[in-house]
Amino acid sequence: MRDLTMQNVWCDCANTEEVIVGRKMNLKSERRGIHVDQSELLCKKGCGYYGNPAWQGFCSKCWREEYHKARQKQIQEDWELAERLQREEEEAYASSQSTQGAQSLTFSKFEEKKTNEKTRKVTTVKKFFTASSRAGAKKAEIQEAKAPSPAIHRQASIETDRVSKEFIEFIRTYQKPGQDIYKQCKLFLDTMSHKRDLSIEEQSECAQDFYQNVADRLQTRWKVPPEKVEKAMDEVEKYIMTRQYKYVFCPETTDDEKKDLAVQKRIRALHWVTPQMLCVPVSEEIPEVSDMVVKAITDIIEMDSKRVPRDKLACITKCSKHIFNAIKITKNEPASADDFLPTLIYICCAVAFIEKLDAQSLNLSQEDFDRFMTGQTSPKKQESDSFSPDVCLGVKQMCKSLDLLSQLNERQERIVSEAKKLEKDLIDWTDGITKEVEDIVEKYPLEIKPKSQALAAIDSENVENDKLPPPLQPQVYAG
Structure with a gap:
C-alpha cells in the first residue's frame, strides 16, 4: 500500500522529466521524440499544481475532492438503480405468477430459479451500496457471501x-x-x-x-x-x-488485469518501434551496453515477482542504474534526464507513452503507422545482410543468432552421423576379432596331456648315476 504512494512520487518525477524533455525538443526542432506542452502537465481544475495521469490529470488535492464527489454520486445512482431493478423484478415476478400458471412444471421451476438469482443479485448490489449506518448488517451478509472457507484462509x-x-x-x-x-x-x-x-x-x-x-x-x-x-x-x-x-495487488474487485492485457496488446502491436525512433542514446552494438540493457530489462521483469513495495522500488533503482551506466558507456559522459527518459521508455514501455504514441511522435506518416500497427508490413521484415542503419540492433542480433543456430544444427547433424558410423565400425571390428579367434581355436585346438609319474628317488638303484656329470654324481659317505 506504501507502493501506491511511491508510485505517485515516481509518476511526479516522470512528469517533471517530461517537462525538461518538452523544453529541449522545442529548442531543437531537428530532434525527434516526445512533445509535451506545458499546459498539458498542469491540473485540469486550474489550481496551478501539476497533474498526474494516474489521477486523470488532477493534482492530489483536487483528485481527492473529485473522487469523493464522484463516489458519493455513484453510490446514490447505484442505490436508485438497485431499487428500480428490484421493483421491476417484483412486478415481473408477480405478473408471471398470474399469467403463466398453465405452463409446464419444468419451465416454472426454471423461471422461479432465474427470478431468485436476479433478486439475489439485486440484493447484493444494494448491500454493496448501503449507507454506513447499516454497516453491521452489511458486514454480516458480505461475510456470509464472500468469506473464504477456513481451509483456504489457513493455507x-x-x-x-x-x-x-x-x-x-x-x-x-x-x-x-x-x-x-x-x-x-x-x-x-x-x-x-x-x-x-x-x-x-x-x-x-x-x-x-x-x-x-x-x-x-x-x-x-x-x-x-x-x-x-x-x-x-x-x-x-x-x-x-x-x-x-x-x-x-490486482484484486478481483478491480479491472487491473484488463488494463494490463490492454497495455500488453498495445506493446505487442508496437514491436516494430526502433531505438532510433525514440532518440535513445544507447548503442547495443557495444557488448557492455548490451549487457546493461539486458540487466535493466531483467530488473523490470523481476519487479512483478516481488511482494513488498520496498523490493519493487529496489528493482526500479537497479534498472535505473543499469540505464545510466549504458548511456555513460555509449556517450563517454554522464547521462542527463533527456537521455534517461527515452531510454527508460524503450526499456519498460511507459504506459502513458504507449497509450498516446502516434505517427507524429515517431516521425512517420499516418499511412505507414497504420500499416505497421495492423501488421500489414514491418520495418524489420528484411534480409539479414541488407538492414538499414535505422533497424533495431536486436533484430540484427536475432538474425545473426538464427544463422548461428542453423550452422550449429548442421554441425550437430554431422556429429551425430559420424558418431553412428563410428559405432557401426566398432561393432564390425568386435565381430571380426571374435570370428578370427574362433577360427584359430578351431584350426589349432589345444590338447593337454596328463603328466607321467617319474621316479623321484635320486639315489635309487634304478637311476643310472654314471650318466650324470661329476658334480651331480651322488657320493656315499660312511656313517
Whole structure:
C-alpha cells in the first residue's frame, strides 16, 4: 500500500522529466521524440499544481475532492438503480405468477430459479451500496457471501511463512515494544479481513493510518530511537504487504488485469518501434551496453515477482542504474534526464507513452503507422545482410543468432552421423576379432596331456648315476 504512494512520487518525477524533455525538443526542432506542452502537465481544475495521469490529470488535492464527489454520486445512482431493478423484478415476478400458471412444471421451476438469482443479485448490489449506518448488517451478509472457507484462509504460501518467521525473529529483539508491534499487526490484519469490499484507495488509507499509528506508538510510548523505528516500520510493511498481497495487488474487485492485457496488446502491436525512433542514446552494438540493457530489462521483469513495495522500488533503482551506466558507456559522459527518459521508455514501455504514441511522435506518416500497427508490413521484415542503419540492433542480433543456430544444427547433424558410423565400425571390428579367434581355436585346438609319474628317488638303484656329470654324481659317505 506504501507502493501506491511511491508510485505517485515516481509518476511526479516522470512528469517533471517530461517537462525538461518538452523544453529541449522545442529548442531543437531537428530532434525527434516526445512533445509535451506545458499546459498539458498542469491540473485540469486550474489550481496551478501539476497533474498526474494516474489521477486523470488532477493534482492530489483536487483528485481527492473529485473522487469523493464522484463516489458519493455513484453510490446514490447505484442505490436508485438497485431499487428500480428490484421493483421491476417484483412486478415481473408477480405478473408471471398470474399469467403463466398453465405452463409446464419444468419451465416454472426454471423461471422461479432465474427470478431468485436476479433478486439475489439485486440484493447484493444494494448491500454493496448501503449507507454506513447499516454497516453491521452489511458486514454480516458480505461475510456470509464472500468469506473464504477456513481451509483456504489457513493455507499460506512458503514465502508468507518465511516472512512471518523472519518478522517474529526480528521483533524479539525489541522485547516489550516488539510484543506490542506484533499484537497491533495481528489486530490490523484481522480488521482488514473484514474490509475486503473496500476500494484500493480506502485500503491504502487504512494502511497509511496504521503505519503512522505504529510509528507514533513506538516513539511516544516506548521511546524507541528514530533509526530503530524506521527499521521496525520497514519490517512491519514487509510483513503486512506479504500477508495482504493477494488482496491489494490486482484484486478481483478491480479491472487491473484488463488494463494490463490492454497495455500488453498495445506493446505487442508496437514491436516494430526502433531505438532510433525514440532518440535513445544507447548503442547495443557495444557488448557492455548490451549487457546493461539486458540487466535493466531483467530488473523490470523481476519487479512483478516481488511482494513488498520496498523490493519493487529496489528493482526500479537497479534498472535505473543499469540505464545510466549504458548511456555513460555509449556517450563517454554522464547521462542527463533527456537521455534517461527515452531510454527508460524503450526499456519498460511507459504506459502513458504507449497509450498516446502516434505517427507524429515517431516521425512517420499516418499511412505507414497504420500499416505497421495492423501488421500489414514491418520495418524489420528484411534480409539479414541488407538492414538499414535505422533497424533495431536486436533484430540484427536475432538474425545473426538464427544463422548461428542453423550452422550449429548442421554441425550437430554431422556429429551425430559420424558418431553412428563410428559405432557401426566398432561393432564390425568386435565381430571380426571374435570370428578370427574362433577360427584359430578351431584350426589349432589345444590338447593337454596328463603328466607321467617319474621316479623321484635320486639315489635309487634304478637311476643310472654314471650318466650324470661329476658334480651331480651322488657320493656315499660312511656313517
